[in-house]
Amino acid sequence: MNSSSPEAEQAHGECGQCRPEIVDCLACKAAGIKAQAEYNAAQLPALEKARTDYDKIRTDYRDARHSVALEVADLRHQSKLLVERIRCLIKQEHVVHCLDKAYGQVVEQLRECGCGKGCCAPRECEFDTCTDGVSDEELAARIVDYQGRADAAKACFAKLAKEPTDLVQRVSDLKAEVSGITADLSGDPAKVDLKELYARALVARRHVHEVWQGFEHTRDFVDCLCRALMCWGKGLAAIAVLTGEKEVRACHARARKERCEYLRTHTVKEVLAVYDKICSHHGCHSEQEKRREDNDED
Numbered sequence: 101m102n103s104s105s106p107e108a109e110q111a112h113g114e115c116g117q118c119r120p121e122i123v124d125c126l127a128c129k130a131a132g133i134k135a136q137a138e139y140n141a142a143q144l145p146a147l148e149k150a151r152t153d154y155d156k157i158r159t160d161y162r163d164a165r166h167s168v169a170l171e172v173a174d175l176r177h178q179s180k181l182l183v184e185r186i187r188c189l190i191k192q193e194h195v196v197h198c199l200d201k202a203y204g205q206v207v208e209q210l211r212e213c214g215c216g217k218g219c220c221a222p223r224e225c226e227f228d229t230c231t232d233g234v235s236d237e238e239l240a241a242r243i244v245d246y247q248g249r250a251d252a253a254k255a256c257f258a259k260l261a262k263e264p265t266d267l268v269q270r271v272s273d274l275k276a277e278v279s280g281i282t283a284d285l286s287g288d289p290a291k292v293d294l295k296e297l298y299a300r301a302l303v304a305r306r307h308v309h310e311v312w313q314g315f316e317h318t319r320d321f322v323d324c325l326c327r328a329l330m331c332w333g334k335g336l337a338a339i340a341v342l343t344g345e346k347e348v349r350a351c352h353a354r355a356r357k358e359r360c361e362y363l364r365t366h367t368v369k370e371v372l373a374v375y376d377k378i379c380s381h382h383g384c385h386s387e388q389e390k391r392r393e394d395n396d397e398d
Contacts, residue, residue, distance in 0.1 A: 128351035136344030143336045150257055154329055158322045160264035165318055168271040172311055175271070178278050179305040186285065186298045199295060203302045218314030219324035220256035225249075225331035227338030231345055239349070243342050250335030257328040263313070263321065270311055277304050 187196050227246055231239055281300050284292065315321040363370055 124352070124355040128348050128355065131351045132344040132348035135347035136340045139340045139343045140336075143340075146254070147333055147336060150254075150329055150332070153261060154325065157261050157264065158325060161267070161321050161325075162318050164264040164267050165312075165321075168268060171271055171275065172308065175274050175278055175308045175311075176305075178282075179301065179308045182278065182281055182285070182301040183298070183305055186294060186301050190294050190298060195295065196298070199298055199302075203299065207306070217310060219320070219327065220259060221253060221324050221328035221331055222249075223327070225253070225327070225334060227334055229338050229341045231342070236346075236349055239342060239346055243339055243346065246335055246339050246342070250332055250339060253328050253331035253335060257325065257332060260321070260325045260328060267311070267313075274304070274307055274311060277307065 190196050227249075228242075234242070277300075281297060281304060285297055315324070
């Protein structure tokens with residue numbers, strides 16, 4: 101653990117001097133190690149379980165994707181035919197044009213809302229554990245930031261873990277959506293709202309195209325899953341180190357506070373103790389020794 105804040109430098113400087121306070125240095129180092137170990141103990145079980153689940157999730161996703169691939173291809177074809185069929189039934193080109201334009205505007209608004217598709221794990225995931233020149237406030241803020249990033253990666257992994265099951269359910273929902281449009285289209289022509297059916301067909305076609313949630317290939321999903329796990333783990337490792345460093349600094353601060361309180365309440369004793377220490381370094385003599393030396397000279 102490295103520290104370069106003024107307080108930390110003072111504390112670490114004290115550790116290099118020949119003073120009883122060296123015990124504080126050892127105790128604070130131990131406190132930092134303990135804090136780091138406690139953080140790891142609290143976080144590692146979930147991370148280790150995720151590592152075990154990783155292999156199963158990627159296998160389940162591969163199997164799920166393979167099981168619905170033909171159905172998705174068929175749904176893609178059906179939704180395309182539905183759009184073309186209903187467009188022909190409307191017969192009025194300007195109505196179709198207006199519906200297409202309205203659909204395009206709504207889709208653009210949906211894009212602005214954020215589609216939530218694709219990989220939720222960041223491509224770059226680095227965590228700096230060097231604390232040279234970092235103040236206590238900056239250290240605390242960094243821990244909070246890193247914890248937020250690690251939690252986001254953890255949430256991403258949890259979301260991806262459900263994707264094999266969610267994928268199968270989405271395909272099932274899509275089949276019901278397309279079948280519903282087909283059934284309504286076969287109803288009483290006098291009661292069929294072709295504009296509504298056309299809009300539903302456009303939306304269903306979009307749903308089919310988005311069924312993979314941005315993962316064009318199985319490898320894209322597996323890569324995202326791995327990145328989420330790695331980012332989560334790297335974040336926790338960095339936070340553990342910084343948590344230990346934070347505790348070392350806090351421990352030194354407590355020791356300095358206790359020392360100051362001792363000086364305030366035992367000032368006389370400390371003056372005499374420092375006097376003895378100074379004299380031992382500068383050849384000082386007690387009053388009795390000085391009188392004896394004077395008598396010897398006489």
